[in-house]
Amino acid sequence: MGNRHTRRNYGKMRSAVATVARERIDLLLNQAEEVLPKSRELSKRYVGLARKISKRTKVRIPREKKHYLCKKCGQPLLGKNARIRLRSPNSRIIISCLACGAIRRYPYRKRV
Numbered sequence: 001m002g003n004r005h006t007r008r009n010y011g012k013m014r015s016a017v018a019t020v021a022r023e024r025i026d027l028l029l030n031q032a033e034e035v036l037p038k039s040r041e042l043s044k045r046y047v048g049l050a051r052k053i054s055k056r057t058k059v060r061i062p063r064e065k066k067h068y069l070c071k072k073c074g075q076p077l078l079g080k081n082a083r084i085r086l087r088s089p090n091s092r093i094i095i096s097c098l099a100c101g102a103i104r105r106y107p108y109r110k111r112v
Contacts, residue, residue: 021057025050029065032076040081040099044074067095072102 032046047069054061061069068077075081075097083096093106 017057018059021053021059025053025059025061026065028053029061029069029076033078036076036078036081040075043076047074047076067093067104067106070097070100070102071104073097073100075099 028046028050032043032050035046036043050061051074053059060066068082069075070077077084077095077097081098083098085094085096086092087094091108093108095104095106096102
């Protein structure tokens with residue numbers, strides 16, 4: 001059934017776990033970006049670990065970072081391994097991974 005005290009403290013424990021998870025995810029994604037020019041495999045590993053932490057702790061990867069991660073091969077999409085295009089008639093950002101060929105499209109609104 002569970003002890004009353006553990007139920008009461010679950011909210012505090014959950015927020016502490018989420019805080020640590022956010023810090024760890026941010027650290028791993030930053031390291032993945034730094035290591036990418038030297039070692040693609042290590043970079044993929046860091047992104048994989050960040051995703052695993054995100055799933056296990058139910059903490060979302062920040063949108064700014066998530067847009068620049070390839071869903072198919074797991075590489076950070078920066079510099080020479082990605083093509084980023086803006087389509088103004090469609091109001092879309094198109095990000096193509098040059099390693100595996102995956103394409104991601106995101107809508108955007110023009111600022112008035």
